[in-house]
Amino acid sequence: AAFEAFSMHVPVTPTGDGAADGRAVLQALLDGRAACVFDAVAPAAGVRLEPDGAGGVALRVDGALPLGAEVRFVHDGRPAGPAAPILGGWRTACAPGCAGSWRAEAWLDGRPWIFTNPAVIE
16 A cells, blocks of 8 residues: 655644744644645645534635545534535534534545544534
8 A cells, every 4th residue: 555645734833932832733733723634635725624604614725626525524423414515615514503523534536635633613
């Protein structure tokens, strides 16, 4: 099996203050702004998992999105969905509500692409 390199995207700008930078990284992990991305499959900058403001949860990615990505949402350890494309990403509706632990997974051409860390939505 071929090994594909991945990177952990954590949107934090280092300040040089180790304690403050550590808190910023932890906060990014806890609020859904960090993700494992297989960059060789497709670039994915600015990945974030967040409430979409319309009664759902969204996986958003900055920049142009490739066609044909398969996205799955997981809510409290169970599949949620379906995922629908939106401008800048994908969303799923929450029924009966969005509270709980969420994560998203994306594949492109059958290859793993994006895996977000779990984020708690209250």
